[in-house]
């Protein structure tokens with residue numbers, strides 16, 4: 001069976017033009033809402049109209065499995081509903097016997113994918129592994145806090161109550177030695 005590529009918003013924002021790639025590309029409808037840049041948005045909407053990118057709807061069962069895996073790994077703290085759906089869609093393809101690659105720059109998505117033996121590829125960091133320290137930031141008011149001892153807990157912004165997301169704040173680049 002042919003390889004299925006699943007794209008999240010980070011892959012689409014980082015300039016990937018789905019209209020010039022000859023592959024089976026999928027995403028979930030929620031990704032479109034995450035793209036604010038109007039040029040990227042137009043490109044994606046065109047690709048959907050041309051059926052270059054197809055929209056998948058993961059089942060409740062797949063979503064449930066992903067939530068459980070993300071709870072175990074602690075990534076549930078930072079995964080958005082869109083991230084969960086991306087992962088669930090990938091899991092469904094995999095369970096049907098497809099080879100799947102998730103294209104994402106989100107470390108938590110990569111982490112959960114790897115626990116479920118789903119291949120993922122980063123866009124901006126392709127081929128490079130780095131040691132990452134994390135902080136939590138509020139996507140709404142941008143306040144950030146150091147991330148420690150937060151594993152498995154849902155963290156909300158003290159100022160505005162929005163669910164916080166994780167991001168790296170210190171990158172030490174390192175050659176991949178795996």
Ligand SMILES: [Zn+2]
Nearest residue numbers: 138141157160
């Ligand atoms: Zn906030």
